[in-house]
Amino acid sequence: MILLAIDCSASLCAACVYDAGAGRELGRSVLDLGKGHAEHLMAVIEGALKNAEKTYADLGTVAVSVGPGSFTGLRVGVSAARGLALALKVPAIGVTTLEALAAEAQDAFPGRPVLAALDAGRDEIHAAFYEKDGTLTRGPAAFTLEDATAMTRGTSPVLAGTAARRIAEAVGGGLDIGPAAATADIAVYARLAAAKQPGEKPRPVYLREADAKPQAGFVLPRKTP
Structure with a gap:
């Protein structure tokens, strides 16, 4: 195929x-x-x-x-x-994006769990945790830096994504870093x-609302006949 x-x-x-x-x-x-x-x-x-x-x-x-x-x-x-x-x-x-980053990290560090994490602004980190076999066990979701660092305790995962270095610094180092890109x-x-079976049609994964929103205060009232 x-x-x-x-x-x-x-x-x-x-x-x-x-x-x-x-x-x-x-x-x-x-x-x-x-x-x-x-x-x-x-x-x-x-x-x-x-x-x-x-x-x-x-x-x-x-x-x-x-x-x-x-x-x-x-x-x-x-x-x-x-x-x-x-x-x-x-x-x-x-x-x-997170499962792709995790897979790329596991290519570089075979047999290791991965915490894939992206800086999302507003003090948010969009992250997911994958076990050694690639199984997703937490996320994708929006976390604080504290929440993200907590997921590394006792697991020593490889870090991947744009938030990888930030998380590594927060835990004091000692964690391997895989791809640190946004994708x-x-x-x-x-x-x-x-390797996937077709299922539901793809939909964007949004972990928070868009920054740009309609400004309702500028909408003119509709005239009724």
Whole structure:
């Protein structure tokens, strides 16, 4: 089965084409945008297909990062994945940013539990704890730094994500740090999706409400006839 993986959860706009049967990446395209995923995603996907020497007709599954991450980026990625899956009549599979970071950390530190954690501002850390076998045992949820450091006691996990160094400093060091980025390599998303069974349609994982909200105070009253 040929799988397309998409990630717009952070500053990267990334796509890769993956051969699930052979367990290898066939081609990728990645842009470090910061913003503007909607304008560039389809070109990035087409670049990955071209590099893999595949077409949309070859795809059997579409995978996408569902967050936590950028509100706008997640909406763009998930909407594109669901739209492509519907048009191609193939399954769409979601993979969380935290499970992808944890898997990347376990590639570097096999047989170790992982605390994947992302700085989310407002003194929040979005985190999840994964056991040695990759089983999720806590989260994804919003935690305080104190809560996050408490999860390291007695477990000595590998830390991953943008909050990894902050947590390591809070516990006084002594913990290994894996990928400290906001998202994992795009091929990790593809590999994890290839091992999943299709289920519900992917939905963005939002662990708090968006910062931008409608300003109701400026809404004009509706006139009644």
